[in-house]
Amino acid sequence: MTSEWTPRVLVCPAARLDDVFRLRAAVWIGDGADPAAFPDAEWRDERDPRRLHWIVEDDGRLVASASLGLHDRLADVEDAELFLRAGLSSRGRVAAPARVTVRPQYRGRGVAEALLDAQDAAARAAGATLAVGQASPSMRRLLERRGWQAHGEGPWDVRFPGVEFTVMSLRLQP
Numbered sequence: 001m002t003s004e005w006t007p008r009v010l011v012c013p014a015a016r017l018d019d020v021f022r023l024r025a026a027v028w029i030g031d032g033a034d035p036a037a038f039p040d041a042e043w044r045d046e047r048d049p050r051r052l053h054w055i056v057e058d059d060g061r062l063v064a065s066a067s068l069g070l071h072d073r074l075a076d077v078e079d080a081e082l083f084l085r086a087g088l089s090s091r092g093r094v095a096a097p098a099r100v101t102v103r104p105q106y107r108g109r110g111v112a113e114a115l116l117d118a119q120d121a122a123a124r125a126a127g128a129t130l131a132v133g134q135a136s137p138s139m140r141r142l143l144e145r146r147g148w149q150a151h152g153e154g155p156w157d158v159r160f161p162g163v164e165f166t167v168m169s170l171r172l173q174p
Contacts (some may be wrong), residue, residue, distance in 0.1 A: 005058060007106075007114040012053035012065065018042070020053060020065045020101075027101045028160070037159035043099075047078060051098075054118045056111055063106045066115035069096035070126045079155070082167045083132045086151035092129030095119070095172065100139065112142060120146075120172070128172050134165040143168055 012020060021042035028043070029035050047069055056064040071077050071094045074084060078096060097119040102111045123131055134154040135143050144150070147170055154165035 005109070007056045007064070007109065007111040009054050009056055009114045009118045012055045016055060016062065017044075017048070017053065019062050020055060021048075023062050023065055023103075024099060024101050027103060030104065032162065033160050034158065052122055054115055056102075056106075056114065058106070064100075064102040064111045064115060066100040066119055067098050068119045068122055069098065070094070070123070070128060071096065074130070074132070077132055079134070082134070082154060083151075083169065086167055086169070088130065088132065088151070088169050090130035093127050095123030095126070095128035095131040097123070097131055097133055112139075116142070116146065124172055131170040131172055133168055135168050136160075136163050136165060140166045140168065143170070146170070 021044040024043040025033075025038035025041050029038060048067065051067040051069045053067045054065065055062055069077070074080055074088060074090050074094050077083060077094055078098075097116070100112055100115050102115075120131070131148075135148075140150065148168045149170070151167040151169060154167045157163070157165065
């Protein structure tokens with residue numbers, strides 16, 4: 001990585017999804033996640049095939065990724081009860097940005113911001129009026145600077161010992 005390197009976000013080709021799933025596990029285990037939670041050294045879930053995915057590369061090496069779920073109703077979002085309990089509602093589509101993952105040596109270089117920009121643009125293009133998600137402490141700080149609102153603690157996730165997640169939302173303007 002040169003000092004002049006800037007992130008370029010790409011739509012993830014289907015052939016790179018396995019790399020994305022391995023990146024998630026490797027980065028999160030490196031950040032303190034329980035390796036036993038990722039027995040195949042990857043993290044994929046049943047919603048991944050329906051999500052949009054982006055990647056950032058440096059000389060062909062995958063250095064970051066993110067995904068976005070789009071839903072017709074808030075009740076269809078993963079962990080919908082958290083957002084409904086927070087009093088959220090939407091008359092339009094709901095975006096569920098997730099899984100922003102950046103290799104440690106690329107943090108602080110605008111990579112997460114670039115991925116969040118791609119998620120926001122895709123959510124707006126799809127007609128979403130609300131974005132919801134759960135954020136780690138570092139992601140919460142980044143999201144709050146972007147206008148997201150905190151709605152209290154999220155549930156404990158045994159995969160991430162010691163991490164307190166926050167339930168968050170953002171009203172999207174067209």
